[in-house]
Amino acid sequence: MLSKKTKYAIKALVALGKNTGNPPMQIVRLAEQEMIPRKFLEQILLDMRNAGYLYSKKGAGGGYSLNKEPGDIYLADILRITDGPIAMVPCASLKFYRKCDECHDEVTCGIRKTFIDVRDATLKVLAQTSIADVIARETDESIVQ
Amino acid sequence: MLSKKTKYAIKALVALGKNTGNPPMQIVRLAEQEMIPRKFLEQILLDMRNAGYLYSKKGAGGGYSLNKEPGDIYLADILRITDGPIAMVPCASLKFYRKCDECHDEVTCGIRKTFIDVRDATLKVLAQTSIADVIARETDESIVQ
């Protein structure tokens, strides 16, 4: 299951994507609009910012805006920041590889091979779906990526 | 991430699948062979048994064996018993559907639509991969499902 953190992150990015062209959005407004606990959202936005996805401005009239095109922000990358690995077993992870505790021989492990397939199938969607796509799908029923 | 419970369950089913034709396997032996904590394994096997996947026999000479063909036990079903939903968001789950707390309008939710795609991609693998497939892949590098 996705953590709330990740879901909140996606919702925030979507909201900021829709806000493109307007003045930056304050955390408080974002939190209210998306029904996300304010202080929790703060942390999430910070993470996104430090990862280069958001631009922030302090002081009066400040707030958050996207630092990239919505079409260049992919869900797979967001998930990795907030939830870590996308694979269901550490030994099948591309970016967070770790040996499984109980694994005898990774090379011949049938479980691993299967979950590499799962990872690939998952990534085929997540690494190709951008915030722009998510926004598009909100209104348009017909969009197929 | 898969829970250890699920990983242990798959490993146990694989081991029992390989044991087909031989006398039933005792929990203790299984636990030692697969490096799974004994009492934890007990619970897992019980779950699998109650779900109809295993046959158990008490008393001397008893133990566990598969109650179905290894080719008829699919990973998706095992995961659902041990970890619950396969989808990454409750509102995208086939078998464990639940409304998302923060969701305004599920019908037009772009996040939901995307994660339904992810679910379908994941299931395409997990609902077609059986314990027999996992066993086959352990030894044979060339098997492509």
Next chain:
DNA sequence: AAAAAGACTATAGAAGTAGTAGACTTTATT
């Protein structure tokens, strides 16, 4: 009757998730 197994329930400890608090820094406005 004894021993060998599984069945079942309860509980404890560890880890991860969600959320909160508060003090600090930067920037704009007056």
Next chain:
DNA sequence: AATAAAGTCTACTACTTCTATAGTCTTTTT
């Protein structure tokens, strides 16, 4: 220069879930 409006950063707490363990009971074989 002072004030207010924002974001920054770190620490902490509460809660939940996961992992594992313990113990008692039941069934079956010898």
